[in-house]
Each structure stands twice: as structure tokens, then as C-alpha cells.
Amino acid sequence: MDVAELLRRNRESGLLRFVTIGSVDDGKSTLIGRLLYDSKSIYEDQLSSVEKASLRMGREEVDLALLTDGLRAEREQGITIDVAYRHFATPRRRFIIADCPGHEQYTRNMVTGASTADLALLLIDAKLGILTQSKRHAFIASLLGIPHVVVCVNKMDTVGWSQEVFERLRREYQDFAARLHIQDLTFIPVSALKGDNIVVRSQRMAWYHGMALLEHLETVFTGSDRNLVDMRLPVQYVLRQSADFRGYCGRLASGVIRRGEEIRALPSGRTSRVKSIVGPDGELEYAFAPQSITVCLEDELDISRGDIVVRPLNQPRVGRELEAMLVWLGEEDFRPDKPYLIKHTARTVRGRFTRLHYRIEPEELHREPAEGLKLNEIGRVDLELFGPLVFDAYSANRTMGSFIVVDPVSNATAGAGMIIERAKGHGAPERVGADAAPVSHNITPHQGLVTAEARGRILGHRPAILWFTGLSASGKSTVARSVEKRLVDSGHLAFFLDGDNLRSGLNRDLGFSAADRAENVRRTAEVARLFSEAGAIVIAALISPLRQDRANARAIVDTQRFIEVFVDTPLEVCEQRDPRGLYKRARAGEIPEFTGISAPYEPPESPELHLAADRLSVEECVDRVMAYLKNEGCLGGPGGAPSGGGAGRRA
Amino acid sequence: MHETYSLTNLQQLEAESIAIIREVAAEFENPVMLYSVGKDSSVMVHLARKAFRPGKIPFPLLHVDTSLKFPEMYEFRDSFCREIGADLRIHSNRASLEAGTNPYDLGTQKCCAQLKTQALLDALREGGYDAAFGGARREEEKSRAKERILSFRDRHGQWDPKNQRPEIWEVYNTRINKGESIRAFPLSNWTELDIWQYVAQEKIPVVPLYFAAEREVVERDRLLIPVYPGARFLPGEKPSRVMCRFRTLGCHPCTGAIHSSARTIEEIIAEMMITRQSERITRVIDHDAEGSMEQKKREGYF
Numbered sequence: 001m002d003v004a005e006l007l008r009r010n011r012e013s014g015l016l017r018f019v020t021i022g023s024v025d026d027g028k029s030t031l032i033g034r035l036l037y038d039s040k041s042i043y044e045d046q047l048s049s050v051e052k053a054s055l056r057m058g059r060e061e062v063d064l065a066l067l068t069d070g071l072r073a074e075r076e077q078g079i080t081i082d083v084a085y086r087h088f089a090t091p092r093r094r095f096i097i098a099d100c101p102g103h104e105q106y107t108r109n110m111v112t113g114a115s116t117a118d119l120a121l122l123l124i125d126a127k128l129g130i131l132t133q134s135k136r137h138a139f140i141a142s143l144l145g146i147p148h149v150v151v152c153v154n155k156m157d158t159v160g161w162s163q164e165v166f167e168r169l170r171r172e173y174q175d176f177a178a179r180l181h182i183q184d185l186t187f188i189p190v191s192a193l194k195g196d197n198i199v200v201r202s203q204r205m206a207w208y209h210g211m212a213l214l215e216h217l218e219t220v221f222t223g224s225d226r227n228l229v230d231m232r233l234p235v236q237y238v239l240r241q242s243a244d245f246r247g248y249c250g251r252l253a254s255g256v257i258r259r260g261e262e263i264r265a266l267p268s269g270r271t272s273r274v275k276s277i278v279g280p281d282g283e284l285e286y287a288f289a290p291q292s293i294t295v296c297l298e299d300e301l302d303i304s305r306g307d308i309v310v311r312p313l314n315q316p317r318v319g320r321e322l323e324a325m326l327v328w329l330g331e332e333d334f335r336p337d338k339p340y341l342i343k344h345t346a347r348t349v350r351g352r353f354t355r356l357h358y359r360i361e362p363e364e365l366h367r368e369p370a371e372g373l374k375l376n377e378i379g380r381v382d383l384e385l386f387g388p389l390v391f392d393a394y395s396a397n398r399t400m401g402s403f404i405v406v407d408p409v410s411n412a413t414a415g416a417g418m419i420i421e422r423a424k425g426h427g428a429p430e431r432v433g434a435d436a437a438p439v440s441h442n443i444t445p446h447q448g449l450v451t452a453e454a455r456g457r458i459l460g461h462r463p464a465i466l467w468f469t470g471l472s473a474s475g476k477s478t479v480a481r482s483v484e485k486r487l488v489d490s491g492h493l494a495f496f497l498d499g500d501n502l503r504s505g506l507n508r509d510l511g512f513s514a515a516d517r518a519e520n521v522r523r524t525a526e527v528a529r530l531f532s533e534a535g536a537i538v539i540a541a542l543i544s545p546l547r548q549d550r551a552n553a554r555a556i557v558d559t560q561r562f563i564e565v566f567v568d569t570p571l572e573v574c575e576q577r578d579p580r581g582l583y584k585r586a587r588a589g590e591i592p593e594f595t596g597i598s599a600p601y602e603p604p605e606s607p608e609l610h611l612a613a614d615r616l617s618v619e620e621c622v623d624r625v626m627a628y629l630k631n632e633g634c635l636g637g638p639g640g641a642p643s644g645g646g647a648g649r650r651a
Numbered sequence: 652m653h654e655t656y657s658l659t660n661l662q663q664l665e666a667e668s669i670a671i672i673r674e675v676a677a678e679f680e681n682p683v684m685l686y687s688v689g690k691d692s693s694v695m696v697h698l699a700r701k702a703f704r705p706g707k708i709p710f711p712l713l714h715v716d717t718s719l720k721f722p723e724m725y726e727f728r729d730s731f732c733r734e735i736g737a738d739l740r741i742h743s744n745r746a747s748l749e750a751g752t753n754p755y756d757l758g759t760q761k762c763c764a765q766l767k768t769q770a771l772l773d774a775l776r777e778g779g780y781d782a783a784f785g786g787a788r789r790e791e792e793k794s795r796a797k798e799r800i801l802s803f804r805d806r807h808g809q810w811d812p813k814n815q816r817p818e819i820w821e822v823y824n825t826r827i828n829k830g831e832s833i834r835a836f837p838l839s840n841w842t843e844l845d846i847w848q849y850v851a852q853e854k855i856p857v858v859p860l861y862f863a864a865e866r867e868v869v870e871r872d873r874l875l876i877p878v879y880p881g882a883r884f885l886p887g888e889k890p891s892r893v894m895c896r897f898r899t900l901g902c903h904p905c906t907g908a909i910h911s912s913a914r915t916i917e918e919i920i921a922e923m924m925i926t927r928q929s930e931r932i933t934r935v936i937d938h939d940a941e942g943s944m945e946q947k948k949r950e951g952y953f
Contacts, residue, residue, distance in 0.1 A: 329817050
């Protein structure tokens with residue numbers, strides 16, 4: 001094969017970065033060793049050094065884990081203590097593996113490894129099942145927004161290659177993962193030790209019809225994971241070559257920039273046009289993320305390192321206050337009110353955390369009130385900055401939505417933050433924009449001394465929000481009303497928020513445009529949150545047709561409390577029912593933007609509850625909702641709050 | 652016109668490396684780029700030129716010279732740096748050289764500690780450099796696989812693998828106190844094959860020793876040890892002319908060649924595709940003890 005052919009292949013193959021996460025003894029290092037070994041990515045001398053080491057340590061066969069456990073200390077302890085990066089390539093793709101340690105005290109290394117990954121490979125020991133560690137790992141993968149997650153159920157050889165075990169673990173894990181934000185979740189039964197389903201399909205698990213792990217890694221589609229819409233160029237370095245050359249160097253965080261287009265520099269807000277773009281090989285007509293480029297402008301603007309170049313009609317937020325999920329990585333505990341340095345893209349500003357909303361307990365995702373955060377703990381915080389920052393939400397833009405926290409005294413990297421969509425004190429985020437002046441609302445929410453859960457205990461249940469979504473006339477309100485009745489009849493404080501009722505009161509200023517629908521969902525979610533914080537089980541029924549809006553609702557309320565219920569009735573059935581003649585009028589063009597007819601409905605991808613309402617009776621639907629609540633411990637039962645009125649009451 | 656929005660593997664690596672080089676140049680007062688004359692150094696300098704084009708590289712290059720490098724390397728170094736107009740600084744451990752330090756009498760490890768590690772630490776201190784770029788790659792060696800892209804060194808230039816700063820996303824913590832420093836590795840994610848493919852694609856000049864030729868060597872333990880003035884051999888060892896090339900370049904007494912007939916970069920790449928040995932096998936020094944690279948790195952070696 002000639003070099004030209006090689007380079008061509010290289011061009012087509014691309015790069016996949018993945019992180020491997022597992023508990024101690026899940027066999028993670030063995031799995032990586034197996035991938036490297038079976039894909040023939042190990043050199044002879046590396047193998048012979050591992051053979052020598054295996055012999056010295058008295059192992060019977062070559063210990064493939066030794067290929068990946070690099071440092072002497074960890075070889076002696078037999079555990080991985082730091083992220084190690086491995087490389088291998090197949091004709092289809094080149095891979096960079098971040099191999100992450102699994103024990104709890106090294107969560108910070110896992111965050112390191114996961115932060116740049118396209119895909120996370122989580123390991124579960126088939127024999128031991130899903131440990132609290134496994135849940136923590138999935139939670140961090142979801143928190144860091146890794147788009148693809150593959151769960152390898154390992155050591156299938158120890159459970160007799162049993163399909164039943166695999167299916168049980170899969171179901172169990174799916175139930176847990178439904179409460180997380182994972183776009184793409186795949187399960188593969190493997191044995192790293194024996195090599196089953198790693199590189200080639202296992203003969204011993206003929207019941208499994210999916211791909212072997214390597215094949216999956218080679219083919220998983222990552223093309224749409226990149227944000228090519230929102231142009232953001234953080235200025236890293238200003239190049240002043242001569243009197244007539246001033247270039248702004250940086251790596252595009254997202255989007256596409258074109259020669260001749262109008263740009264705006266933030267936070268200053270000054271505008272100009274792109275005169276030229278210099279790429280690594282000379283001048284370009286356009287450039288895209290993640291290219292490193294140098295941009296020259298028509299006008300001389302005072303732009304410096306840390307500024308962000310954007311399009312005037314597509315701007316990020318500029319502000320001194322933001323809300324974020326924070327992973328604490330410092331040896332010294334996190335303290336609200338201590339000033340820290342915040343590094344975001346190429347800008348470093350001082351700031352302090354004004355409020356810790358709660359700490360998340362990562363195994364069961366409970367939210368707990370907390371005074372501070374210790375090493376490896378995760379919480380939701382408000383951050384006040386002493387200078388303006390230009391940012392997007394992490395969910396929309398990894399680079400523009402992330403920051404690190406540096407301790408100004410020890411210089412340690414003390415935290416990693418992910419900015420949350422919702423601006424503190426703002427309306428729906430899409431309404432912020434045109435005027436990008438720094439904003440400060442000086443609103444400081446006070447945290448009460450009592451949690452929603454504590455109030456719920458008085459009522460003998462756990463507060464929850466059942467969010468019914470579905471087409472008009474799908475039966476949402478009918479089922480919701482019956483659920484409310486059943487709950488109250490059985491002694492629970494339940495409250496039904498009906499979309500139409502709200503629209504005739506609180507939301508009567510809103511129409512049906514996308515922006516108004518988003519605002520309708522936001523207000524309803526805020527009201528639902530208040531009621532649930534008061535301890536009630538809230539039932540909200542809104543068409544809420546867009547995934548993004550429902551995700552916003554989930555973010556506004558409480559992931560832990562939010563239960564998405566998809567009332568799935570086919571459009572034909574709804575149209576046939578048409579109790580108020582709305583479909584007929586929509587078909588006739590009398591009602592614009594009618595969901596299902598002239599406006600889209602995006603069905604939920606992984607709702608907590610899916611009701612096929614055209615095939616179930618109302619009673620059956622209510623039964624399912626009640627069973628779900630009971631199962632989740634909302635109504636009591638084993639380990640949960642006691643049901644009924646009196647038992648949970650405090651003296 | 653059809654527009655593409657995808658990058659090749661090499662373009663992705665290139666974009667990432669350039670961003671790292673710019674970040675360090677922007678955040679530190681007095682950075683320096685270690686230049687060891689080898690292929691990785693050639694690529695790193697090439698990337699630095701691209702990062703600041705049409706400007707010049709805004710920091711000096713530093714060659715830590717053991718005086719035991721191959722003559723071809725000195726020749727190449729001087730002409731290459733002249734051609735690109737680089738500000739090249741050279742540092743040697745003079746005291747140690749004058750005392751006659753050599754790997755034959757002292758052993759490879761101690762010689763390295765004197766002429767490389769000590770010389771490097773002295774050069775960084777004397778130059779007052781707060782950041783030093785190195786061309787190390789994670790793929791090269793096990794302990795390097797754990798290295799951060801920006802790696803913190805204490806006042807004594809030491810690395811503590813158990814207490815590394817977490818490196819999240821591509822946001823680098825560049826804060827240090829006076830006397831401390833950062834080692835930056837812009838080629839962290841490149842493999843040997845990437846390097847050669849990039850050398851071919853960009854037509855980057857490299858030392859001719861990488862290409863096969865008939866050379867005077869002595870064969871010992873599957874290594875071909877080159878015969879240069881001052882080289883010492885064991886009793887009974889006879890030099891012969893062998894078609895060979897060097898996969899890595901270090902000091903001539905401690906660097907072995909491999910049997911090869913690859914005379915062009917294309918042939919080297921073809922050879923790479925079927926090779927079954929890692930490149931560090933040609934460094935005599937790494938055979939000293941299991942984990943020797945980690946030990947050297949802890950003490951301040953690159």
C-alpha cells in the first residue's frame with residue numbers, strides 16, 4: 001500500500017475518543033488490554049515486558065491488564081491510579097482511550113478522562129451486578145454530556161453466558177439511566193478475559209444479535225455531535241506582526257466563520273467584518289470547529305485575549321451571574337463566599353459562589369441540602385463573577401459552557417463547572433440576546449431550612465411531578481384527573497395543573513408560537529416546582545410538544561422529582577375523537593400551528609412512563625401511574641416514606 | 652460548491668497542538684521549546700511556526716547538548732535553525748563533560764542523569780523559563796501515557812505522578828508560583844505513525860539518519876550499535892557494514908539502529924505498518940530497569 005492510499009484512508013477514518021469507566025475489579029484494564037491485543041496494536045517488546053512482569057508476579061497466564069496499568073505504584077497495588085491514554089487504530093478508525101480509575105477517591109481523574117470523550121464505555125461485572133459505583137459512573141458520564149454510552153456486561157463467562165442475567169442487568173440499568181440524560185445507550189455482553197464479543201462476535205452467546213464491541217466503536221456515528229451552528233471563536237492570542245497585520249488567533253469552539261461576514265466581539269459588543277482567515281495551510285474562505293485559525297478584521301477593534309467573536313444575530317449570554325453544576329476536585333473543601341479564579345475558554349476572572357442549591361448524592365440521585373462540597377462531591381451552585389463572562393449552556397456547547405475553578409492560594413485545580421441553561425432571574429433563555437450588556441439582577445434566593453422531602457414526610461409521601469405530554473385529545477387530562485382523584489382518595493395531597501386552565505389564567509397572555517409555547521412550559525414548570533416544594537404530588541398535563549421545552553421543564557423542577565408520562569395516542573385516534581372540533585378546524589386552516597397538523601410533536605425518547613392510551617382504559621392507565629409511584633417509593637413501601645396519613649408524621 | 656466540515660485525523664491533531672502552543676505562549680512570561688533535533692522536534696517546531704504564521708515563533712528553542720549526539724544531527728540542527736530563523740540556545744553540562752562523563756565508564760543511567768536531566772534543569776533555571784515545550788508522546792512509553800498535556804513541576808523540576816492537576820476539557824490551569832514551572836506536551840496525542848504521515852504530508856525536513864543506508868555497526872542483543880569515533884566495544888565484537896536506519900535519535904553510544912531498507916518516508920511508513928516493535932526498544936537506556944522512565948521523569952527528565 002502506498003502512502004497516498006494510507007493518507008486517503010486516514011482522511012476518511014477520523015478519530016474517536018472514548019473513556020473507559022468501571023469499578024475496581026470490573027476487568028477494565030483487561031478489556032483494554034484485550035482490545036489492543038486482539039486488534040494487534042501491541043508491539044512485541046511491550047508484550048514481552050508484560051510477560052516478564054506477569055511471571056514475576058506469579059500469574060498463570062499473561063495478564064493483559066499490565067499493558068494498561070502503567071505506573072510502578074499501581075502495578076504493585078494492582079490498581080489503576082491515574083488516567084492513562086492509549087492509542088490504537090483499525091482500518092476504519094483511530095482511537096484514543098482515556099483509561100480511568102474506578103474507585104471513589106479518584107472521581108476527579110474520571111472527570112478528566114470523560115471531559116473530552118465522544119463515548120463512554122462503562123463496565124459491569126455480570127456476577128456482582130450493578131454496584132453503587134456503576135451508578136455514580138453513569139451519572140458522571142451523563143453530567144459531562146458524553147453523547148454515546150456503551151455498557152459492557154463483563155465476565156459473562158462467570159455466569160455461564162446467561163442471557164437471563166444479561167437481560168436482567170440491562171433492564172435494571174435502563175431503569176436507572178432513564179433518570180439521566182443519555183442520548184444513546186447500548187448494551188453488550190462480553191468476556192474480556194476470554195475475548196468474547198470484544199473484536200469478534202461470540203460463538204458462546206448466540207442469543208446476542210448485536211455488534212461486537214470493536215465493531216460498535218468503529219461504526220458509531222459521531223458526525224452530529226459537533227455544534228456547527230453557533231459560531232464562537234474565543235480569542236487565545238493576538239498576533240501583532242507589523243503595523244498592517246493584526247490577527248486574532250483561536251480555536252473555533254463551535255460553528256462556521258466566513259470571510260466577509262459581519263462579526264461582533266464580546267463582551268465589548270463592537271462589530272466589524274472578517275477580512276481574512278488564515279488556517280494552518282494558508283488563507284481560507286471559511287473555517288469550522290474545531291479548527292485553529294487566525295482572523296483579521298476590516299476595522300481596528302480593541303480585542304484582546306479572552307474575548308469571544310460571534311455573529312451579531314446569534315449571541316451567547318454575557319453576564320456576571322450564572323448557575324452551574326459543579327464537581328469539586330480540590331483537597332480543600334469548597335466554601336461558598338471564598339473567592340476563586342474561574343477560567344472559561346481563554347478568560348480568567350475572579351468570582352465567588354453565592355449559593356449552593358443542593359448536593360447530589362450520585363448513587364440514587366437524591367438532592368441534599370449542604371453547607372459545602374468535599375472532594376469528589378457534586379452540587380448545583382450560583383456563581384457571581386467580578387467581571388463579565390461570555391458563555392452558553394453546557395448542554396448546547398461543551399467549550400462555551402464549561403469552566404475550571406482554580407484556588408488562588410494553592411493554584412490547585414479545585415473544580416469543574418458546567419453552566420446550566422436557565423439564567424438566574426431571567427425569563428426563557430432564548431429571549432435574552434440582542435442587547436448583550438452585562439446584567440446583574442442582584443436577586444439572592446434564600447434557601448429555607450426545610451426541604452420538600454421533609455414536607456412530604458408530613459404528608460406521608462415523597463413529592464413528585466407527573467408531567468403528562470401528548471397530542472391534543474390524547475387523554476392526558478382525563479387520565480391526569482383520575483390520577484389526582486385516586487391519589488387524594490388514598491390519602492395523598494395531589495394537585496392537578498391543567499394546561500388549558502392555566503392558559504385561561506396565568507398564561508392568558510401567551511399564544512402558540514414556539515417562543516410562547518416555551519414560555520407556557522416554563523411558567524407551568526415553575527408553578528409545579530412551587531407546589532411540589534410545598535410537599536404535594538403535582539400532576540401537570542400539557543401538550544408540551546418539543547423535547548427541548550420538556551428538558552427545560554425537567555431542569556427547572558428537579559430531575560429527581562420529575563416523571564415524564566407519555567400519553568401515546570396515535571394522531572388518527574385523536575383526530576377521530578376530536579371532542580372540541582379543533583382538529584377539524586386545524587385541517588381547515590382555521591387554527592395555525594396546531595400540534596400534529598401544522599406544528600410538530602416530538603415524542604419523548606425515554607419517558608419514565610409510556611402509556612399506550614388508545615389500547616388501555618383510563619383505569620388501566622391510572623393503575624400504571626400508581627404502580628410506578630409506588631415502585632419509586634413516592635407512596636411509601638419498602639424503604640420509602642410510609643403511605644397513608646399518619647405514620648410518617650413527626651411528633 | 653460542496654463544502655466539507657470534517658477534518659482528517661492529522662488535521663484534528665494539528666488543530667489541537669496549535670491551540671496548546673498558543674495557550675502556553677499567551678499564558679506564560681518566558682516559555683521555551685525544547686529542541687532535540689529528532690523527528691518529533693521537527694514536527695513540533697513546524698507546528699509552532701504554523702501557530703504564529705505569518706509571525707515568527709515568539710519564544711526561543713533550546714537544545715540540551717550532551718555532546719554525544721550523532722555528527723549528522725549537529726549539521727542538521729544548525730542548517731535547519733538557520734533556515735527557519737529560529738532563536739536557538741544551546742546548553743551543556745560543562746563541568747560534567749570536563750570531568751569526562753561518558754556512558755561507558757559511568758553507565759547509561761548515571762550519564763543520562765548528568766548530561767541530560769541535570770543539564771536540562773540547569774538550563775531551565777538559568778534561562779528563567781517558566782514553561783518548556785517537549786515533544787513527548789503518550790504512546791511512546793507507559794509512564795508517558797499518564798502525563799498531562801500541561802504538566803506541573805515543583806521548584807526542583809520534579810514530577811509527582813500521584814498528585815497531578817486534573818486536566819478537564821481543554822481548559823488548562825496555567826497558574827504557578829515563582830520558581831515552579833510547567834512542561835507542555837503539544838504532541839501528547841500523536842503516534843509515531845501520525846508523526847511520519849505528517850512529515851510526509853507537510854514535507855518536513857528530518858535528519859538523514861532516519862533513512863536506510865549502509866552503516867558501520869556492531870550487533871549486540873538484537874541491537875545495531877553504530878560505530879563512531881570514541882565508541883567502545885566488547886572484546887570479540889567486530890564492526891560490519893549493515894543496511895540499517897535509526898527509528899529514534901539520541902546519543903550515539905546509547906542509540907541502536909534497526910535492520911531496514913527504507914530509504915524514503917513512504918518506505919518508512921510502509922515499514923511502520925508492519926513493525927512489531929515499539930520505538931523505545933532502540934534506546935539502550937530503557938532496558939536498565941522496569942519502570943526506569945518513570946524514575947527519570949520523577950527526577951525531572953522529559
